[in-house]
Amino acid sequence: MLDTLETLCCLSGVSGNEDEVRDYILERVMPFADEIRTDPMGNLMVFKKGEVSPDQTIMLAAHMDEVGLIVTDITDDGFLKFAFAGGIDRRVLPGKRVYVGESRTLGVVGMKAVHMTDAKERKELSELEDMYIDIGASDRKSAEELVRLGDTVSFDDTVIRFGDGFLKAKAIDDRVGCATMLELIESRLPCDCWFAFTVQEEVGCRGAVTAARSIQPDVALILEGTTAADIPGVKGADRICRLGQGVVIPFMDRGTIYDKALYGQLTAIADKNEISWQTKTRIAGGTDASVIQRSMTGVRVAAVSVAVRNIHSPAGVAKISECEAQLRLARLFLEDMAKA
Numbered sequence: 001m002l003d004t005l006e007t008l009c010c011l012s013g014v015s016g017n018e019d020e021v022r023d024y025i026l027e028r029v030m031p032f033a034d035e036i037r038t039d040p041m042g043n044l045m046v047f048k049k050g051e052v053s054p055d056q057t058i059m060l061a062a063h064m065d066e067v068g069l070i071v072t073d074i075t076d077d078g079f080l081k082f083a084f085a086g087g088i089d090r091r092v093l094p095g096k097r098v099y100v101g102e103s104r105t106l107g108v109v110g111m112k113a114v115h116m117t118d119a120k121e122r123k124e125l126s127e128l129e130d131m132y133i134d135i136g137a138s139d140r141k142s143a144e145e146l147v148r149l150g151d152t153v154s155f156d157d158t159v160i161r162f163g164d165g166f167l168k169a170k171a172i173d174d175r176v177g178c179a180t181m182l183e184l185i186e187s188r189l190p191c192d193c194w195f196a197f198t199v200q201e202e203v204g205c206r207g208a209v210t211a212a213r214s215i216q217p218d219v220a221l222i223l224e225g226t227t228a229a230d231i232p233g234v235k236g237a238d239r240i241c242r243l244g245q246g247v248v249i250p251f252m253d254r255g256t257i258y259d260k261a262l263y264g265q266l267t268a269i270a271d272k273n274e275i276s277w278q279t280k281t282r283i284a285g286g287t288d289a290s291v292i293q294r295s296m297t298g299v300r301v302a303a304v305s306v307a308v309r310n311i312h313s314p315a316g317v318a319k320i321s322e323c324e325a326q327l328r329l330a331r332l333f334l335e336d337m338a339k340a
Helices: 002-010 019-029 119-123 140-144 172-185 206-215 260-272 289-293 320-339
Strands: 035-038 044-048 058-063 068-074 080-085 097-100 105-110 132-134 152-155 160-162 166-169 193-198 219-227 300-308 316-319
Touching: 002 019, 002 166, 002 172, 002 320, 019 035, 019 044, 019 172, 019 193, 044 206, 058 172, 058 206, 058 320, 068 140, 080 152, 166 172, 166 320, 172 193, 172 219, 172 300, 172 316, 172 320, 193 206, 206 289, 219 289, 219 320, 260 300, 260 320, 289 300, 300 316, 300 320, 316 320
Parallel strands: 058 193, 058 219, 219 300
Antiparallel strands: 035 044, 044 193, 068 080, 068 152, 080 132, 097 105, 097 152, 105 132, 160 166, 166 316
């Protein structure tokens, strides 16, 4: 699974431009799928038969998109101005290496040098309009030969394994869920299952709306990466969840109150199989579950997430063992559903 996750994290798939990720996944699943659907939004939906065909339609979901930037202007001297595509803290941007557009033009996010600022400016967080992307162009004309307005911008794709089983990468949220679903599709399944690789989650869970309407599931399990704040300066419940404490099974977030019975089912499966798990200690974040739950006449939803430090940044950090545990718990969940 780890090789799959690393490959997925290296791909560029900023919200609204998930083609590279979808093309990779499609190539992987074609030999194993019993049915493949796409829709005008760009979702990829894969059905695979299992050993049992349950009465309920089961769907697993993970989003292909990642947070990034989008080019909004090119200055006369060849610098790019940009806006956010997804929720990003602008404090993580200065000095970061990025890739712009389908040409993957290398750029660096810059701002006024510290020795050019006054005392007041040094105390304030730079505004987005004060930042720019430098692609090494001498003027607007040379920049326009490389990029155009509307091009998406992804963070540096370097992936590093480090420390005691940790992984650093961009887009762990939610390529970890995509990796889990790929591994399941390429294996023997205990029951029939739909797999929804959704788009534009980071800008409002948009793709999941049409994916749910197409599949019309009775039960949906969302596989995600979620915010961990187990860092210096953050204490107690504000840490939300912690790396090394197991997969995260939430009972509620800002968009969803998860199905109580499914929550109990997942936690019981984890306990029975000695899979470490935790839940969020703060109501924060949201997933595609929020719109899937409210589709059609209602869908029972649950989630299994991997804790990620520095989420929505170029340097997300996750525990490799917890990525693997997400896959194991998802498989055991399908086994349990096959018995129902």
